[in-house]
Amino acid sequence: MADILEMLEQALKLMPDATRICVEKDDELIEIERGGKSAFIASEGGYSTPPLPRPAPDVESGVTPALVGNEFVKAPLVGVFYASPAPDAPPFVKAGQKVKKGDPICIIEAMKMMNEIESPLDGTVAVVLAENGEMVEFGQPLFEIRTV
Numbered sequence: 001m002a003d004i005l006e007m008l009e010q011a012l013k014l015m016p017d018a019t020r021i022c023v024e025k026d027d028e029l030i031e032i033e034r035g036g037k038s039a040f041i042a043s044e045g046g047y048s049t050p051p052l053p054r055p056a057p058d059v060e061s062g063v064t065p066a067l068v069g070n071e072f073v074k075a076p077l078v079g080v081f082y083a084s085p086a087p088d089a090p091p092f093v094k095a096g097q098k099v100k101k102g103d104p105i106c107i108i109e110a111m112k113m114m115n116e117i118e119s120p121l122d123g124t125v126a127v128v129l130a131e132n133g134e135m136v137e138f139g140q141p142l143f144e145i146r147t148v
Contacts, residue, residue, distance in 0.1 A: 073117075078135075081142065082106060082107040083130075099122065101118075101120060104118055125143055
């Protein structure tokens with residue numbers, strides 16, 4: 001873990017204006033976000049991240065997000081997140097809606113190309129974590145899907 005910390009420190013020195021850095025090694029993801037929502041915490045017992053702020057339950061669907069049995073669908077590329085196929089169209093998915101593997105769930109626009117993102121698994125959308133028209137980064141959680 002010490003080598004990862006050194007890499008992160010070096011990256012921060014080289015990119016002083018960076019607001020977010022992600023490092024993945026051996027199926028372990030470490031994220032640092034400056035002045036934002038998450039941080040990397042070192043403690044005597046090891047390293048951990050603070051819990052993510054949990055959105056309130058969706059009043060319409062009655063869905064309450066929970067970490068147990070849920071998977072995060074993360075952005076596969078950097079770009080602008082669109083929840084629907086057109087500005088006047090309904091969103092691909094809403095909280096509480098069932099999805100199947102391969103169902104379109106959003107679009108990410110990158111370099112004037114519209115990339116349709118499909119659900120990687122079957123389940124129920126617990127939370128839509130990205131806002132329509134928001135810039136998203138590679139690996140940023142977009143959806144939380146209940147798989148149980």
